[in-house]
Amino acid sequence: MNTKKKTMTGADIFFESLRKEGVEKIFGYPGGATIKLYEKLYDVKFLEHILTRHEQGATHAADGYARVSGKVGVVLVTSGPGATNTVTGIANAYMDSVPLVIFTGQVPSHLIGNDAFQEADIVGITRPITKHNFLVRDVKDLASTIKKAFYIAATGRPGPVLVDLPKDVIAAECEFEYPETVEIRGYKPTLKGHSNQIKKAAEVIRNAKRPLLYVGGGVIMANASKELTEFAKKNNIPVTNTLLGLGSFPGTDPQFLGMLGMHGTYYANQAVSNCDVLIAVGARFDDRVTGNTKTFAKEAYKIHIDIDPTAIDKNVAIDLPIVGNAKEILTELLKELSDKPREEAWFKQIEDWKDACPLEYKRPDNELRTQFVIEKISEKTKGEAIIISDVGQHQMWIAQYYKFNNPRSHVSSGGLGTMGFSIPAAVGVAFAIKDRPIVSISGDGGFQMNMQELITAAYHKLPIKFFIMNNCFLGMVRQWQELFHEEKYSFTDLCDSNPIFTKIGTALGIESFSTYNPDEVEELLDKVFAINDRPVLVEFKVAKEDLVFPMVPSGGSISDMIHKRINPKGKK
Amino acid sequence: MKHTISVLVENTFGAFDRVATMFSAKGFNIHSISIGETEQKDISRMTIVTSGDKQLIDQIVKQLNRLIDTIKVSELTGQARTERELALITVSFHKGGIEEIKNINDIFRGKIVDINNKTMMLEVTGPPEKIDAIINVLMPFGIIEMARSGTVALKRGEQIRPKNEYVNKK
Numbered sequence: 248m249n250t251k252k253k254t255m256t257g258a259d260i261f262f263e264s265l266r267k268e269g270v271e272k273i274f275g276y277p278g279g280a281t282i283k284l285y286e287k288l289y290d291v292k293f294l295e296h297i298l299t300r301h302e303q304g305a306t307h308a309a310d311g312y313a314r315v316s317g318k319v320g321v322v323l324v325t326s327g328p329g330a331t332n333t334v335t336g337i338a339n340a341y342m343d344s345v346p347l348v349i350f351t352g353q354v355p356s357h358l359i360g361n362d363a364f365q366e367a368d369i370v371g372i373t374r375p376i377t378k379h380n381f382l383v384r385d386v387k388d389l390a391s392t393i394k395k396a397f398y399i400a401a402t403g404r405p406g407p408v409l410v411d412l413p414k415d416v417i418a419a420e421c422e423f424e425y426p427e428t429v430e431i432r433g434y435k436p437t438l439k440g441h442s443n444q445i446k447k448a449a450e451v452i453r454n455a456k457r458p459l460l461y462v463g464g465g466v467i468m469a470n471a472s473k474e475l476t477e478f479a480k481k482n483n484i485p486v487t488n489t490l491l492g493l494g495s496f497p498g499t500d501p502q503f504l505g506m507l508g509m510h511g512t513y514y515a516n517q518a519v520s521n522c523d524v525l526i527a528v529g530a531r532f533d534d535r536v537t538g539n540t541k542t543f544a545k546e547a548y549k550i551h552i553d554i555d556p557t558a559i560d561k562n563v564a565i566d567l568p569i570v571g572n573a574k575e576i577l578t579e580l581l582k583e584l585s586d587k588p589r590e591e592a593w594f595k596q597i598e599d600w601k602d603a604c605p606l607e608y609k610r611p612d613n614e615l616r617t618q619f620v621i622e623k624i625s626e627k628t629k630g631e632a633i634i635i636s637d638v639g640q641h642q643m644w645i646a647q648y649y650k651f652n653n654p655r656s657h658v659s660s661g662g663l664g665t666m667g668f669s670i671p672a673a674v675g676v677a678f679a680i681k682d683r684p685i686v687s688i689s690g691d692g693g694f695q696m697n698m699q700e701l702i703t704a705a706y707h708k709l710p711i712k713f714f715i716m717n718n719c720f721l722g723m724v725r726q727w728q729e730l731f732h733e734e735k736y737s738f739t740d741l742c743d744s745n746p747i748f749t750k751i752g753t754a755l756g757i758e759s760f761s762t763y764n765p766d767e768v769e770e771l772l773d774k775v776f777a778i779n780d781r782p783v784l785v786e787f788k789v790a791k792e793d794l795v796f797p798m799v800p801s802g803g804s805i806s807d808m809i810h811k812r813i814n815p816k817g818k819k
Numbered sequence: 820m821k822h823t824i825s826v827l828v829e830n831t832f833g834a835f836d837r838v839a840t841m842f843s844a845k846g847f848n849i850h851s852i853s854i855g856e857t858e859q860k861d862i863s864r865m866t867i868v869t870s871g872d873k874q875l876i877d878q879i880v881k882q883l884n885r886l887i888d889t890i891k892v893s894e895l896t897g898q899a900r901t902e903r904e905l906a907l908i909t910v911s912f913h914k915g916g917i918e919e920i921k922n923i924n925d926i927f928r929g930k931i932v933d934i935n936n937k938t939m940m941l942e943v944t945g946p947p948e949k950i951d952a953i954i955n956v957l958m959p960f961g962i963i964e965m966a967r968s969g970t971v972a973l974k975r976g977e978q979i980r981p982k983n984e985y986v987n988k989k
């Protein structure tokens with residue numbers, strides 16, 4: 248053994264390891280099991296610790312930070328309730344493949360399993376919602392475990408990795424040596440696509456008469472938006488996005504068809520249903536996208552490019568899989584194919600669908616509508632803002648009406664659909680992005696699920712616009728109740744119980760506005776977008792019983808969409 | 820159709836649990852699962868018997884491969900292999916029945932490992948179908964208790980492996 252090296256405590260090793268990983272921000276909340284780490288943190292200069300107001304908030308903040316920066320988001324919480332509070336955030340990151348490393352304190356090793364004070368088996372609890380997790384049992388394994396955790400979180404299909412740190416391990420001492428490289432014999436993320444498969448794909452696409460690109464969040468995660476856009480443009484292939492794929496291709500481009508699936512555009516869904524070659528890239532054929540899988544793109548030869556072999560053939564049978572990193576595969580594909588001529592008949596057909604059923608809503612007569620507000624925000628920010636949505640109707644309207652021009656600009660809880668995501672995620676975003684407008688948009692329901700993080704935003708003077716689309720209802724659930732559940736509006740009416748949102752904002756030190764008037768929107772947006780040194784809050788009192796259209800009823804074929812109210816309520 | 824999948828996993832805390840959790844989280848069937856040491860002490864071998872159509876089995880194999888703690892996943896169904904299971908079966912007998920049970924035991928080449936004046940315990944090993952068969956035959960006598968080990972399996976034929984195939988590099 249090398250006796251020259253001096254020994255360090257687990258706490259020192261922890262921070263030295265984070266330094267080696269280049270960690271700059273860490274979102275956390277202290278407690279008994281992590282008190283020694285916080286003691287060290289007091290003097291740590293190389294990273295910024297952000298104290299959120301809830302561990303769920305810390306996890307979503309790290310998630311937002313990771314999505315827009317492309318770095319690994321880091322969380323530090325205490326044992327027991329601190330750890331269990333991160334569960335929703337971890338599940339959320341897992342479903343959307345966001346790289347996080349979550350450090351949880353744990354009771355001392357000798358007490359594990361004893362129902363000790365603030366003990367929770369967080370490794371057991373999070374096993375199905377992490378890409379991998381570790382319990383560090385010996386301080387000698389600490390550095391190498393941290394190295395592995397970051398490596399696993401960031402490579403392959405990214406995801407959250409949890410590291411559980413017993414209190415005695417943090418206090419114990421050993422020599423510190425940070426491994427230069429990691430090799431895990433059971434983990435070899437495939438990177439390069441098979442070259443024969445790529446050649447074959449190029450051949451199939453070259454001969455396609457009605458090709459379509461179906462692009463998901465994987466392209467954004469792989470930083471492959473540039474390659475994707477180039478491939479689509481040079482080969483004249485129209486593009487549709489999943490919710491998480493928005494931003495991977497310019498939203499204003501004429502080749503762009505908008506989102507597909509349940510609340511996708513009519514023309515995107517028609518294009519999917521009628522294309523002859525479907526090229527899925529970094530997308531996973533989720534049920535909200537496919538509707539009835541038996542009829543999904545049933546005409547089409549299906550090519551699927553994805554880093555995760557389990558995504559292939561999972562929901563829909565694939566003709567030609569290419570497993571690997573989207574950026575590398577698209578680069579290779581471009582070498583094989585970059586001059587496919589425009590299929591005029593196909594584009595004409597798509598134009599016809601667009602004309603027949605464009606995205607539309609009734610212009611505001613007297614009532615304010617969320618669609619209108621989103622459209623205005625899109626115009627005002629020229630598609631350059633970062634929009635962090637919550638979950639519900641407003642989320643779908645953002646996907647429909649905001650024209651995202653850049654990757655890593657649309658932050659949304661896609662897979663898990665976690666209400667209460669937007670506010671804390673926006674806090675994380677604001678710690679990564681300094682030069683673009685940041686807009687958090689929530690419904691009145693979801694706003695109330697993590698509004699404690701407004702305090703974090705106010706304290707740090709984060710220039711976030713917190714917009715509430717207050718329709719007095721849990722709108723998305725109300726929509727289903729109206730359309731499919733006999734208009735039994737069971738526990739979705741918030742009209743009598745909502746707080747006064749502007750007063751909440753004011754109480755927390757955030758300048759707050761409210762409007763119900765469509766004519767005021769422009770001016771108000773000008774005003775709040777001019778404020779760049781602190782958060783602001785705006786409540787938009789929007790139409791109460793609006794519905795998101797078009798819509799594919801759950802499990803239906805995506806070629807069969809409903810476009811207006813089916814219940815004879817006489818509402819527009 | 821039943822499929823036998825052999826999985827080499829890290830012999831670490833939680834590796835078994837991770838596999839079991841994945842099966843239940845994904846709703847995959849497990850007929851039997853067994854785990855034990857291999858010739859390499861830091862690696863365990865799990866033998867999983869499951870069922871499903873080809874697409875499902877492919878998905879199971881991929882999901883197993885995706886776990887960080889799994890080192891090698893092989894689908895043994897359709898390959899030359901040997902599968903064995905061990906069962907301990909306690910049967911009750913009445914006067915005279917003892918001879919009959921002994922005969923059955925002989926046919927299946929089992930061992931009588933415990934006996935008293937009401938029950939006896941048989942130990943039988945063999946392919947899982949053989950265990951199914953003896954259980955069937957013994958059923959009418961009254962099986963009091965039974966324990967099956969689950970299937971273990973290995974590929975047959977010469978297996979040449981590089982010496983350091985699964986060495987964990989630092």
Ligand SMILES: Cc1ncc(C[n+]2csc(CCOP(=O)(O)OP(=O)(O)O)c2C)c(N)n1
Binds near residue numbers: 664716724
């Ligand atoms: C944590 C959580 N609980 C419940 C739900 C179910 N849910 C989905 S959308 C929705 C309504 C959201 O209402 P609101 O936040 O007001 O937004 P709106 O749909 O009105 O835009 C609910 C309750 C969920 N997605 N997440």
